[in-house]
Amino acid sequence: xxxxxxxxxxxxxxxxxxxxVVRHFTLTSGRAKSVVDIPLEATIRRLAIVDxxxxxxxxxxxxxxxxxxxxxxxxxxxxxxxMAVGVLRVLVGDLVEQGHVRVQATLTSDSSVDERRDLIERxxxxxxxx
Numbered sequence: 774x775x776x777x778x779x780x781x782x783x784x785x786x787x788x789x790x791x792x793x794v795v796r797h798f799t800l801t802s803g804r805a806k807s808v809v810d811i812p813l814e815a816t817i818r819r820l821a822i823v824d825x826x827x828x829x830x831x832x833x834x835x836x837x838x839x840x841x842x843x844x845x846x847x848x849x850x851x852x853x854x855x856m857a858v859g860v861l862r863v864l865v866g867d868l869v870e871q872g873h874v875r876v877q878a879t880l881t882s883d884s885s886v887d888e889r890r891d892l893i894e895r896x897x898x899x900x901x902x903x
Contacts, residue, residue: 805859807867815878816846817843817875817876831868
């Protein structure tokens with residue numbers, strides 16, 4: 774979370790208090806759970822909206838998420854944006870519902886050996902490309 778200013782009053786002697794940083798939970802309107810299950814290691818991918826009515830592009834923090842999210846995991850995005858994972862999970866869930874991003878599938882306890890092998894191979898390819 775972004776730290777609050779250490780001095781609540783400006784140094785110029787005026788009586789106006791400094792603006793406070795907005796707490797992250799206010800960005801979610803107090804919601805603590807996302808309607809979409811997003812694991813920490815899941816990669817968030819931007820989608821191009823091709824069909825359907827022209828929806829206004831996201832603004833504010835949602836727009837910032839869209840700028841930074843492509844190919845980052847939820848955990849990496851949380852670190853990059855300096856935002857709590859739980860709050861970011863709710864905001865990314867909003868973007869999934871609106872059709873702006875998708876969550877790339879990760880392994881579950883029901884995953885097959887082939888799915889696990891494929892994940893290891895993708896990880897190795899990604900590491901080699903660095």
